[in-house]
Amino acid sequence: MDTGDLLSSRAPAPNTNQKKIGELKSELYMKTYNFMGYDAFTPGEIDLAFGLDHLVKMSKQANFPFLAANLMSAKTRNPLFKSHTIKEFQGVKIGLFGLISPRFPAGGSLEESKEYYLADPVEVAQKTIAELKKKHCRVIVVLAHMETHEQEMLAKNIPSIQFILSGHITRLQLEPIESNDTQIFMAGSRGENLGQVDFFIEEKTLYSRYDLVPLTAKFADHPKVQEWLNQYKIDLQKLLQTPPPTTPRKSPAITRRQVAIPVTPLFMGEKYCLSCHPQQHQSWMNTSHARAYQTLSPKNKSSDPTCLACHTTGLGIVRNPKAFFENVQCEACHGPAEGHPDMRRSLSQIGEDQCRKCHNAGNSPNFHYPTYLQKIRHQK
Numbered sequence: 001m002d003t004g005d006l007l008s009s010r011a012p013a014p015n016t017n018q019k020k021i022g023e024l025k026s027e028l029y030m031k032t033y034n035f036m037g038y039d040a041f042t043p044g045e046i047d048l049a050f051g052l053d054h055l056v057k058m059s060k061q062a063n064f065p066f067l068a069a070n071l072m073s074a075k076t077r078n079p080l081f082k083s084h085t086i087k088e089f090q091g092v093k094i095g096l097f098g099l100i101s102p103r104f105p106a107g108g109s110l111e112e113s114k115e116y117y118l119a120d121p122v123e124v125a126q127k128t129i130a131e132l133k134k135k136h137c138r139v140i141v142v143l144a145h146m147e148t149h150e151q152e153m154l155a156k157n158i159p160s161i162q163f164i165l166s167g168h169i170t171r172l173q174l175e176p177i178e179s180n181d182t183q184i185f186m187a188g189s190r191g192e193n194l195g196q197v198d199f200f201i202e203e204k205t206l207y208s209r210y211d212l213v214p215l216t217a218k219f220a221d222h223p224k225v226q227e228w229l230n231q232y233k234i235d236l237q238k239l240l241q242t243p244p245p246t247t248p249r250k251s252p253a254i255t256r257r258q259v260a261i262p263v264t265p266l267f268m269g270e271k272y273c274l275s276c277h278p279q280q281h282q283s284w285m286n287t288s289h290a291r292a293y294q295t296l297s298p299k300n301k302s303s304d305p306t307c308l309a310c311h312t313t314g315l316g317i318v319r320n321p322k323a324f325f326e327n328v329q330c331e332a333c334h335g336p337a338e339g340h341p342d343m344r345r346s347l348s349q350i351g352e353d354q355c356r357k358c359h360n361a362g363n364s365p366n367f368h369y370p371t372y373l374q375k376i377r378h379q380k
């Protein structure tokens with residue numbers, strides 16, 4: 001099972017190849033998941049941001065159901081995808097259903113949000129469970145693409161849920177979080193670990209055991225999947241080298257009055273910042289972030305998309321023939337600066353989350369925010 005946020009970490013920007021990259025990626029995922037025999041997928045807000053059309057297309061490529069009990073069509077007020085599915089093992093019926101947090105902004109565009117809405121998860125869960133019980137399900141599993149406190153709320157309000165599989169949360173919990181009779185599992189992010197739950201039922205009692213299996217190099221890639229992945233990389237390279245469609249954009253503003261706020265601002269590159277912030281630029285030059293791209297060349301990985309994501313800036317969301325800026329630049333921390341400084345969009349909302357996108361457990365095991373922050377602070 002997969003609990004969502006498969007695609008890129010941001011909504012596709014207009015005038016870029018992001019959407020095409022997303023399509024390429026979801027094709028690879030669906031093909032691989034079919035091959036591996038997945039049973040269910042619950043999309044997250046990141047997948048939704050690619051648009052409902054895209055998600056429907058994806059679901060048609062899948063041999064397993066997309067479960068989203070509270071993702072409702074604005075028109076029919078019914079779920080857009082399947083709400084639940086039932087699996088049976090040795091006479092025990094297991095009811096699975098998916099929920100998405102209504103706190104996430106609907107979709108990437110206004111038009112999108114008119115197409116669907118996210119209904120109250122607790123209400124929908126109660127209704128769905130009643131239906132599953134009617135069909136004699138003994139075990140109830142929720143694929144919950146939600147914030148931690150919402151998952152805990154769900155467990156507290158509905159004790160008949162045995163297992164909650166967390167989506168959205170990138171936390172890695174070695175032990176399940178227990179609430180009444182519900183166990184919540186958090187298996188980290190980026191497919192680095194497989195969460196495995198074994199359970200058996202004796203008389204009226206359900207016993208379970210939870211394991212996290214780190215998906216290290218110990219598990220060799222299947223040759224077929226490796227072949228698909230290689231083809232994906234070739235196709236991706238081609239896409240990255242294709243300049244994005246160039247419909248004219250409004251040039252950065254001259255006066256505040258004329259400024260139109262772009263939906264997704266583009267990355268400008270460190271040379272742009274240099275002219276007005278020479279001091280911060282100099283201090284950045286003294287950090288290894290300014291050399292993160294060169295780091296890849298001795299390893300022959302300068303164009304490997306799996307490395308570029310963290311060793312470059314703005315991958316796929318820049319107006320730059322190379323489709324990225326080399327190194328971990330200003331905007332990797334400060335965010336895309338198109339329109340700055342005229343638009344008064346703050347570029348100083350930097351927190352630990354920002355760093356953790358790259359400094360994750362796999363690539364930066366010693367990451368400790370205060371210590372690391374101290375090392376990259378701009379000297380005055």
Ligand code: HEC
Pocket residue numbers: 268269270272273274275276277330331334337340341344345346347348349
């Ligand atoms: C044309 C000059 C100019 C350029 C180019 C420029 N800045 Fe600024 N920047 C300013 C000015 C002026 C301010 C103070 C504006 C304010 O307080 O509203 C500022 C403020 C900031 C701040 C602190 C206030 C905030 O917005 O939160 C950050 C961070 C920042 N700039 C980052 C950058 C980065 C990163 C770049 C390059 C992508 C960049 N700037 C390019 C002029 C510039």
Ligand code: HEC
Pocket residue numbers: 288289291292293295309310311312313328332333350351354355356357358359369371372373374375376
């Ligand atoms: C876009 C990805 C990315 C982001 C965002 C990012 N980093 Fe990094 N960081 C890297 C990479 C890659 C390196 C390794 C650079 C190299 O040597 O090639 C690195 C190296 C570092 C180092 C040097 C480690 C050492 O001891 O040599 C520090 C410190 C650091 N980062 C702190 C931070 C902090 C703090 C943040 C958030 C405010 C942050 N980084 C955000 C990718 C990132």
Ligand code: HEC
Pocket residue numbers: 295296299301304306307308309310311357358359360363364365366367
């Ligand atoms: C998820 C983000 C991420 C990805 C993907 C990634 N890296 Fe890194 N890499 C980092 C960070 C962060 C550091 C700095 C770690 C630290 O010092 O804590 C780093 C450090 C390194 C370093 C050590 C730099 C030095 O000299 O100190 C090398 C080499 C490196 N990465 C190569 C690669 C290669 C090759 C790939 C692709 C196979 C890759 N990285 C993919 C985030 C990433």
Ligand code: HEC
Pocket residue numbers: 270273274277280281282284289328329330331332333334348350376377378
């Ligand atoms: C690794 C993350 C990171 C990178 C890369 C980075 N900054 Fe910053 N920047 C910060 C943080 C964090 C602050 C907040 C101030 C602090 O905590 O010291 C900051 C603050 C600023 C400010 C506000 C004034 C100040 O000095 O506090 C400006 C302007 C700025 N940065 C510009 C830049 C420019 C220009 C670049 C690229 C040349 C850049 N930054 C690269 C993390 C980063």
